[in-house]
Amino acid sequence: MxxxxxxxxxxxxxxxxxEDEKHEPxxxxxxxxxxxxxxxxxxYPKGFNIDRFRHIRELMPPHLYxxxxxxxxxxxxxxxxxxxxxxxxxxxxxxGHAAAGSAKRNDAARADQVWTSQKTQGxxxxxxxxxxxxxxxxxxxARNINPTGHTRLPRYVRGKVGVVQIHHGGHxxxxxxxxxxxxxxxxxxxxxFSMRELWxxxxxxxxxxxxxxxxxxxxPA
Amino acid sequence: xxxxLSDHPHHHDHARDHAHSDVPSDPAxxxxxxESLLTEKGLVDPAAIDAWVDAYERKIGPRRGAQIVARxxxxxxxxxxxxxxxxxxxEPFGFLGREAQHLVVLENTAAIHNLVVCTLCSxxxxxxxxxxxxxxxxxxxxxxxxxxxxxxLAEFGLALGDEVEVRVWDSTAEIRYLVLPExxxxxDDLSEPALAELVTRDAMIGVAKVExxxxxxx
Numbered sequence: 001m002x003x004x005x006x007x008x009x010x011x012x013x014x015x016x017x018x019e020d021e022k023h024e025p026x027x028x029x030x031x032x033x034x035x036x037x038x039x040x041x042x043x044y045p046k047g048f049n050i051d052r053f054r055h056i057r058e059l060m061p062p063h064l065y066x067x068x069x070x071x072x073x074x075x076x077x078x079x080x081x082x083x084x085x086x087x088x089x090x091x092x093x094x095x096g097h098a099a100a101g102s103a104k105r106n107d108a109a110r111a112d113q114v115w116t117s118q119k120t121q122g123x124x125x126x127x128x129x130x131x132x133x134x135x136x137x138x139x140x141x142a143r144n145i146n147p148t149g150h151t152r153l154p155r156y157v158r159g160k161v162g163v164v165q166i167h168h169g170g171h172x173x174x175x176x177x178x179x180x181x182x183x184x185x186x187x188x189x190x191x192x193f194s195m196r197e198l199w200x201x202x203x204x205x206x207x208x209x210x211x212x213x214x215x216x217x218x219x220p221a
Numbered sequence: 222x223x224x225x226l227s228d229h230p231h232h233h234d235h236a237r238d239h240a241h242s243d244v245p246s247d248p249a250x251x252x253x254x255x256e257s258l259l260t261e262k263g264l265v266d267p268a269a270i271d272a273w274v275d276a277y278e279r280k281i282g283p284r285r286g287a288q289i290v291a292r293x294x295x296x297x298x299x300x301x302x303x304x305x306x307x308x309x310x311x312e313p314f315g316f317l318g319r320e321a322q323h324l325v326v327l328e329n330t331a332a333i334h335n336l337v338v339c340t341l342c343s344x345x346x347x348x349x350x351x352x353x354x355x356x357x358x359x360x361x362x363x364x365x366x367x368x369x370x371x372x373x374l375a376e377f378g379l380a381l382g383d384e385v386e387v388r389v390w391d392s393t394a395e396i397r398y399l400v401l402p403e404x405x406x407x408x409d410d411l412s413e414p415a416l417a418e419l420v421t422r423d424a425m426i427g428v429a430k431v432e433x434x435x436x437x438x439x
Contacts, residue, residue, distance in 0.1 A: 018423075026351075041270055041272075057342065087264060095254070108266045114276060117319075118281070152341060168394075204371070212396050213393065
């Protein structure tokens with residue numbers, strides 16, 4: 001979707017505000033740590049996945065997306081996931097208490113499972129039966145498409161020509177996985193675009209931006 | 222790719238109208254309410270929350286990435302493997318995990334400077350660098366790194382000459398990028414652990430260079 005989250009190339013957000021890493025706190029408020037722990041360990045609806053998480057975050061109204069902080073986005077996603085999956089009601093979220101007589105589950109992730117989860121989660125490589133359509137060094141064009149669902153094809157590369165730098169093999173396809181329509185793995189490539197191709201004649205002639213793109217985002221150029 | 226919109230009505234009901242607005246305005250209050258509710262319903266174990274916080278506070282942080290960089294600086298064979306297949310090279314360190322299962326390491330040289338960003342969300346090599354800094358997740362960095370990387374680097378106090386090529390890496394997939402900074406001059410006599418202490422998180426994102434210890438600067 002062409003949402004506010006797709007920020008590459010936008011002006012008007014002001015300067016970056018670096019913090020000295022020697023003095024930067026791990027958390028900027030104690031609730032951030034709790035929210036991280038909740039997000040990592042809570043029970044999600046069946047079929048939930050990282051791509052769905054990202055898509056729900058993108059569905060935040062633009063003014064709230066821009067106004068709320070990072071871990072507060074996570075709060076919004078977790079709540080939406082609970083409501084969508086029927087694991088909690090609006091009244092429960094608001095009050096912070098379970099409705100009278102509601103069932104209590106006993107299958108929440110335990111502390112002794114955290115390290116296994118950390119080590120084993122997040123592997124997205126998959127076998128793809130078809131051979132890769134593109135080769136390293138080949139010129140490709142990012143397709144000019146505007147899906148209304150989840151996509152990882154940023155607007156700023158659509159219609160632009162680049163060169164394949166790396167072929168990563170098969171990876172889970174976010175555009176289907178986010179909608180719980182299957183992993184539908186595709187070949188994944190890193191494509192390098194010159195700054196002049198992306199931003200015009202005033203851009204640096206020397207610099208480039210590399211973007212990871214799935215095969216169906218690309219066409220020969 | 223035209224994804225089905227069959228699940229949109231639900232999102233419209235909950236993600237837009239309720240979940241993102243009709244809750245206590247203070248994030249500390251609503252997060253506490255959420256933890257209480259999930260605990261009551263058996264949807265979260267507070268001890269597991271504690272364990273995740275502990276993991277990121279004490280175990281998973283930028284010292285991991287720094288160990289990899291220092292090893293690459295002293296071991297040419299490891300460095301070659303790291304640049305060829307970072308996932309396999311890093312495996313023996315025991316650092317592979319969430320947000321660090323599929324890795325590519327980018328070598329900064331006198332001629333090429335690499336910079337990592339995620340314009341679409343805030344993807345970051347958590348397993349190697351720990352919690353991402355706030356600026357990395359904020360709009361200015363996400364918006365401008367791909368259109369004006371030299372301007373962004375200048376805001377970090379890093380000015381690069383026109384002869385240097387800047388390569389920006391937008392983390393749009395599950396590949397996680399780590400920058401291998403240049404080893405500073407005057408560090409030939411330092412041990413691998415001493416070198417690791419010099420390596421900063423910012424240098425492994427690509428917004429800084431590693432500096433030699435005081436008294437050793439050329």
